[in-house]
Amino acid sequence: MEKAIPWWVIQVVLALVAIFFILFGIDLLIMAYRITDPFSFIMTFFASNLIILISCTLLLIFIVNMVKNVRKTTQK
Numbered sequence: 155m156e157k158a159i160p161w162w163v164i165q166v167v168l169a170l171v172a173i174f175f176i177l178f179g180i181d182l183l184i185m186a187y188r189i190t191d192p193f194s195f196i197m198t199f200f201a202s203n204l205i206i207l208i209s210c211t212l213l214l215i216f217i218v219n220m221v222k223n224v225r226k227t228t229q230k
Contacts (some may be wrong), residue, residue: 159211161223162223165216165220166220168212168216169213169216169217169220172210172212172213172216173209173213174210175205175218176205176206176209176210176213177212178205179202179205179206179209180202181201182198182201182202182205183197183199183202183203183206186198186199186202188190194219
């Protein structure tokens with residue numbers, strides 16, 4: 155029988171995915187400033203900010219979950 159993946163491995167992988175999307179959103183934001191069409195600029199600008207906002211929120215949640223579980227295991 156295979157051993158289950160530890161909870162912290164999943165949390166670390168999800169945190170790394172969130173960091174990737176934060177960097178992707180920042181890159182998209184930088185690219186938005188090179189767009190000359192005003193409508194495309196506005197849409198790309200807000201899309202990149204939404205990607206960054208959601209990714210930062212998820213990263214914060216993953217970090218808080220890891221800290222809470224570490225504190226719970228050290229108190230026992």
